[in-house]
Amino acid sequence: MKTQLCILISLIGMLSSNWLWAKEVVLNPKDPIQATIDRAKDGDTLVFLPGTYKLNSIVIRKPLTLIGKDYPVLDGDGKGNVLLIAATHVTIQGFKIRNTGKSNMDDSAAIKFFDSKNCIIQDNILSDTFFGLHFSNSSNLTIINNVIHAEAIREFEVGNGIHLWKCKNSFIGGNQVSGHRDGIYLEFVTETQVKDNLVQKNMRYGLHFMFAHDNSYIRNTFRNNGAGVAVMYTKNVLMQENRFEENWGSSAYGLLLKDIRDSKVVNNYFFKNTIGIYMEGSSRIEFENNDFRQNGWALKLMASCDQNTFLANNFIQNTFDMSSNGSVVLNKITQNYWDKYEGYDLDRDQIGDVPYRPINLYSVIVEKIPSAVILWRSFMVTLLDRMEKILPTLTPDQMIDESPKMKAYDLS
């Protein structure tokens, strides 16, 4: 007991002495930044006074806290990276960073981390950067409340907003990313949480992850991106309470799932996307309590998917509820609410007595000949759909919801 106490006290002593040793350095735009950083001791705090700092490839290799007072501007002058960091316990807070180089050769970024740990990047405003925040081979990162905006016109002119490669145990929260190629890009990233971010108007995907297992995505909003979220070659993902809105275009999806296994998509809201969810080659995913409203296609479920369950979702005012490319059905669709359901409920158990077929004839035709969409809702097409409902010939007859709900779930 005594020895433990001794150790504790000495530990506290060491820590506090470290804190006592650490000092605060104030910088203004005229100071030589790299030299000051090199001179600083571990744990020092550098406070940047307001002004414009022209910086290029500033290297930080020790634990430092960089704080911007009233948002000083770090201007990369259109060349290379602004800050390069390879250290532990680095905090960067309250800066405006702009004008990085525009090059794929070195992936120019506003702040680039290598082999770092326990870093915090907070409350920064990035504009006109190629990559915004770029991390590789790092862990325990906290990336919160940054505003990252680029103004590129074409996809190849810009990198990703927040880019993580081979990272783990991180938290990405409350950021706003717009105008980049991918809003948030994760590759070989594990055990990371992406929460409360607003990702919009990015050229390719709002959130893109590849080979990124065991992550969760919660309460994010993906609006008006090329595609909301693209999930590829990944297992064990939790997607919860996200909003996918107005992702419009010929290959635009709210959520694109490709080769995903053992995941959960729960309580999400899909609104006005061209395609709510597009999935292929995916298995054992549970879709529960999602709200699909006013999408072109709520669901495109390719025949290569198996053992997925769709339970208790709302399908309301979608142009087409579902489409598929084959007649094989290896998925389970049950107890959803479909607003196009026209059955009855004689025993009053709130479950329709006749099954619902989510795929209608015309969605099959439009799948084959896209320009046929122009005749949708004409009397002729309505007649054809009715006929098909009575005598299914073209639509897969296995694709049915045996127990459709009579009333919509309250998922607000």
Place this chain on the structure above:
Amino acid sequence: MLKLLKYALYDILKSRFALIYTFFLFLIAVSVYQISDDLGKVSLSLMNILIMIVPLIAAVFATTHFYNNLEFIELMLAQPVKRIQVFLSQLFAVILMLSLSILIGFGLPMLVWGADSGLLILLGVGVVLSAVFAGFAFLASVMTRDKAKAIGVSLALWIYFSLVYDGLVLYLIYSFADYPLEKPTLALVLLNPVDLGRILMLMQLDISALMGYTGAFFRQFFSSNTGWLIASSALLIWIVFPNWIALKVFGKRDF
């Protein structure tokens, strides 16, 4: 002209058909509002009804109206008034009455239970389709001398534009599926007023699906105001053109 219009309107109101039609539309709108809970669904159901019913009623009513008033028209033609005025007064009276029926029949429930842009466009489409099919009916009426034949022609036009035409287009799309079809289909659709009205509604209801179309031409059409402009001006031509021909024929016809 105004006096002629007034007499024509009196005449229509006396026939009670206007009241029944308005009441019928009103009843439909009220029941649709009662059944469906959100406005999108309401505009969908009302659209399905409107696209079918309104052209039919407009065609039949305008033809019967013309023939019922043939004696009055002949009498008027004996007076020192211009033929164009006689014709236009009858036409405007019919269009006015049909439009008012829609505006009141569908509009009143909208005032009570609320409306969105889709429903307002629906009203506009209803009015325009009434005008277009009244034009067709007048054309059919001045071209023939027999009431039954004129009604037959109007009905044939209605069936053609509401049903047969779409079937033909679908058949064409199916047959030429291997070719880029966006421009031809769009052009074909412009040649049918009912389809035009439907597309204006589609742009409200199904914009998400329409934006998914791969052809750049389609996307451009639907994404901007261009689509609106083209569709509405095509509809305008559809109103003016049949009436203009009918007017020409009426001007030369020997009663």
